[in-house]
Amino acid sequence: MASTDAGVTGPTRARIEARTLRPDRWWIAPLTTFIVFSAFVVYATWRAFSGHHYYSAPYLSPFYSPCLTDSCVAGSSDFGQPFTWWQLSPALIILIFPLGFRMTCYYYRKAYYRAFWLSPPACAVAEPHAAYSGESRLPLILQNIHRYFWYAALVVAVVLSYDVILAFRDADEQWGHMGLGTVFMLVNVVLIWLYTLSCHSCRHAVGGRLRHFSKHPVRYQLWTWVSKLNVHHAKFAWYSLFSVALVDLYIYLLANGTITDPRFF
Numbered sequence: 001m002a003s004t005d006a007g008v009t010g011p012t013r014a015r016i017e018a019r020t021l022r023p024d025r026w027w028i029a030p031l032t033t034f035i036v037f038s039a040f041v042v043y044a045t046w047r048a049f050s051g052h053h054y055y056s057a058p059y060l061s062p063f064y065s066p067c068l069t070d071s072c073v074a075g076s077s078d079f080g081q082p083f084t085w086w087q088l089s090p091a092l093i094i095l096i097f098p099l100g101f102r103m104t105c106y107y108y109r110k111a112y113y114r115a116f117w118l119s120p121p122a123c124a125v126a127e128p129h130a131a132y133s134g135e136s137r138l139p140l141i142l143q144n145i146h147r148y149f150w151y152a153a154l155v156v157a158v159v160l161s162y163d164v165i166l167a168f169r170d171a172d173e174q175w176g177h178m179g180l181g182t183v184f185m186l187v188n189v190v191l192i193w194l195y196t197l198s199c200h201s202c203r204h205a206v207g208g209r210l211r212h213f214s215k216h217p218v219r220y221q222l223w224t225w226v227s228k229l230n231v232h233h234a235k236f237a238w239y240s241l242f243s244v245a246l247v248d249l250y251i252y253l254l255a256n257g258t259i260t261d262p263r264f265f
């Protein structure tokens with residue numbers, strides 16, 4: 001419903017002059033979200049457009065994986081270079097999928113609606129907007145595309161898992177290598193999988209639209225597992241956001257020669 005009647009000043013709402021009656025520091029969560037998200041967006045935008053220092057053999061930054069253009073540095077294109085006509089940074093071809101997945105995520109929507117649009121900034125805190133249309137019309141109705149981004153995110157997670165396997169080779173492509181970068185990439189991909197599999201769309205995909213769980217024991221078991229992960233989805237959203245940025249930063253520092261990679265074996 002798009003109506004001024006639907007806002008907190010609507011005729012059916014209680015007349016309360018105070019913006020909120022909450023005595024706690026409710027603003028800490030949205031302010032933290034605002035700062036962290038803004039920092040991530042600035043960092044990710046810089047890295048995605050820079051087009052360099054994303055590969056230090058055998059490590060490929062998750063922002064650039066898979067690297068699909070003929071401008072990709074030697075050794076970084078494990079899935080070929082089909083986009084020979086692409087002139088911009090290779091990251092811009094594939095980032096739309098993980099970015100779209102996160103932007104339309106149910107948890108992130110709640111977080112950035114609160115932190116950036118103050119709609120509302122927190123529970124029991126009046127929002128500044130007089131009208132409310134929810135996600136029932138353009139542009140926010142497009143958030144429903146999330147379930148399709150989930151399928152794309154599965155492919156991305158598989159590609160990143162493959163990158164981790166390759167990170168067990170050294171720069172000469174000999175197996176049996178493990179550096180600190182391998183560990184970082186491994187932790188990152190575990191968090192990416194936890195985030196992807198705890199998604200609400202995943203839960204619906206494995207257990208939704210069933211009349212009787214008893215007739216679908218396998219899907220019921222999957223749904224049970226996903227439901228347990230789903231409880232922690234917000235945590236996985238944050239952890240994987242940090243890990244993906246930290247892995248990229250680590251590889252950036254390796255690639256530009258600022259640091260060297262400690263090797264365990």
Ligand code: FES
Pocket residue numbers: 101102105106107108146150195196198199200201202233
């Ligand atoms: S609900 Fe967060 S990724 Fe699907």
